[in-house]
């Protein structure tokens with residue numbers, strides 16, 4: 001089937017064979033060049049209303065670790081900034097590197113961060129389901145937050161302490177009462193541009209909002225993500241889950257705007 005991964009034969013350079021949109025005009029991630037990003041005074045602040053968010057579970061989907069949310073109503077939404085509607089929080093997940101290697105997807109002037117958190121939201125005003133929104137040009141809004149190693153993050157342990165329960169592909173465990181607002185940096189200044197999912201099917205359906213200020217996590221916390229494996233418990237191969245990032249794609253004339 002359409003098996004894809006991050007290895008030599010099934011990784012980002014091979015995705016175009018099953019997903020030709022990989023060579024499309026609005027692919028993500030990109031390299032962000034701050035002094036070429038146009039400051040747009042009409043870009044208001046990002047507003048997050050996560051106070052009644054309901055996390056459901058944490059899972060290893062064979063590509064990343066994902067925390068899913070209840071999205072049957074507008075209990076947790078992002079709005080403002082470049083968005084014309086409120087977008088509902090569906091899930092968040094991470095991308096990271098190997099030991100001593102950086103693993104963010106977006107880069108800033110060619111520099112990558114250690115990791116990147118993606119909070120995935122969908123336009124429930126215009127579409128009935130996430131699946132439908134995921135293939136529409138204004139269907140998704142993903143908030144990207146860089147992770148940089150330094151001091152320990154006071155709340156990330158709530159996630160890293162649960163990772164041992166989802167070591168293998170296909171594992172899912174309860175994960176209630178987590179509010180991702182605790183992961184956000186103090187400033188929500190951002191860059192924004194029109195792009196795509198960074199994993200197959202690579203739909204060009206994402207309004208990207210990349211926060212400028214990274215969240216700081218410890219080496220030890222980041223190392224726990226690398227205890228996950230891409231493979232299922234029943235497989236004899238144990239392939240460490242790391243370097244699950246797509247490299248930057250061509251801008252193809254797109255403009256990146258800056259909030260300020």
Ligand SMILES: NS(=O)(=O)c1c(F)cccc1F
Pocket residue numbers: 118120140142196197198199206
């Ligand atoms: N990486 S990403 O944020 O573009 C992304 C999505 F938005 C949706 C599904 C999977 C996924 F990986």
Ligand SMILES: [Zn+2]
Pocket residue numbers: 093094095118198
């Ligand atoms: Zn992602």
